[in-house]
Amino acid sequence: NGAGFYEIRMESIGGLGANLAGKVLAEAGVLNMGxxxxxxxxxxSEKKGSPVKAFIRFCSPDMEVRENSPVTEPHLLAIFHENLSKNIPVTQGVGPDGIVVINTSKSPDEARDFLKLHAGTIYCINALKIxxxxKTRINTALLGTxxxxxxxxxxxxIKDMITKNLGKKYASLIAPNLKTFDRGYNEYVLKKFKPDNKYPYIPFTRDGQKIGYFNQPMGGVIPSGGNSIFKDISASREGWIPVLDISKCTNCGECDITCPDYSFVWEDGIDPxxxxxxxILKRIVYEHCKGCLRCVEICKFEALTTHKExxxxxxxxxxxxxxxSKK
Structure with missing residues (x-):
């Protein structure tokens, strides 16, 4: 860009590995590529489900890096979960020459529509499936793409840096992670979109302080139920979800006690x-479920089982x- 940098922004949720991916990418560029x-x-807060952004900048070796601000107009934007677009304006600052890498099972045309992307090149990679x-993490597949x-x-x-980061402590994970990287490098689907007035360009803006001295709720009040920031935390799941078989449920309530996000819905009724x-337990609200699977572990009656989402x-x-009758 005008300042001499190639800039990358990663939009993610805590638990998906964006922080580590940014670190690996930057170290590979500086230490291995010059x-x-x-x-x-x-x-x-450092918890699963909270928003995370990672910013990476590269420049020529004869140039000093004196820029520490967030990346506002990325050359490449990496979105770690498609559901992030429901709550966060993730495509802010992406221009017509920008590249978007997104973890999704959908096509580039579908991705453009739910992202409402003005223009640019979209790389779709089903990193979750890979x-x-x-048996690895989505961040390695996204690094490949x-x-x-x-x-x-x-x-x-980059593969050398992945190997060094795993090192002797996690030596058994090196081979599957390198394979995951290779699959991310090869198994994408891409499409370039020119500006066509279908969606407007969204410039980068910084949110002002929404809660302060004059409008802070009384202590302990969470104004948005289900999560302190977003009600939909499905983007923090890593591919596995609990499925409730209502025919096996005894309404003992142990799943509700162990659930950290109040994902179970109960109603008054007659115990059959x-x-x-x-x-009576009626259902799971998957928008509140982050896939921790504690409920599956505690259920003695196999009414809750683990499945690939x-x-x-x-x-x-x-x-x-x-x-x-269905799974």
């Missing part, structure tokens, strides 16, 4: 086995339960 560069991440199949999309990053340099008035029937995700 660039000058920098990276830092921006996040709130990570589940290889980012490397390919950039047009100048050396895949061997005891014939008495009781609280992309293999679960959509009607189950909409209803929040099954009666045992």
């Amino acid at each position: 660039f000058n560069g920098s990276n830092f991440s921006s996040y709130g 990570a589940i199949e290889e 980012i490397c390919k999309a950039s047009g100048f990053l050396d895949p061997d340099a 086995k005891k014939g008495k008035l009781a609280r 992309f293999e679960v029937d959509k009607t189950i995700l909409e209803k929040g339960f099954t009666d045992g």
